[in-house]
Amino acid sequence: MESKKRKLNKGKFVRTLLVATLAIYFCVVFIKQEIDIAQLRNNAKAIEVKIQQATQEKNEINEQLQKENYYKRVEDIARDKLGFLKNNEILFVDSAEK
Numbered sequence: 001m002e003s004k005k006r007k008l009n010k011g012k013f014v015r016t017l018l019v020a021t022l023a024i025y026f027c028v029v030f031i032k033q034e035i036d037i038a039q040l041r042n043n044a045k046a047i048e049v050k051i052q053q054a055t056q057e058k059n060e061i062n063e064q065l066q067k068e069n070y071y072k073r074v075e076d077i078a079r080d081k082l083g084f085l086k087n088n089e090i091l092f093v094d095s096a097e098k
Contacts, residue, residue: 078084
């Protein structure tokens with residue numbers, strides 16, 4: 001009888017130990033996942049900031065290009081239609097074209 005009680009107590013102990021081990025394991029895994037999620041969120045925030053900076057820089061470059069294209073178009077019109085020249089520029093006219 002006594003050995004039966006010991007076996008039952010031993011079985012309960014093993015089950016309790018197994019449940020406690022699994023509970024500790026799951027807690028450790030849960031905590032590690034929470035840490036990983038927090039790190040990923042921080043990385044995502046840093047990437048979002050970089051994206052915003054890159055978008056702002058792209059917009060500034062586009063504005064600059066638009067300004068340059070505008071000035072280039074004004075220069076082309078002044079040269080072609082109005083016959084303007086830059087400083088120190090010499091205009092050569094081909095007399096054979098007439």
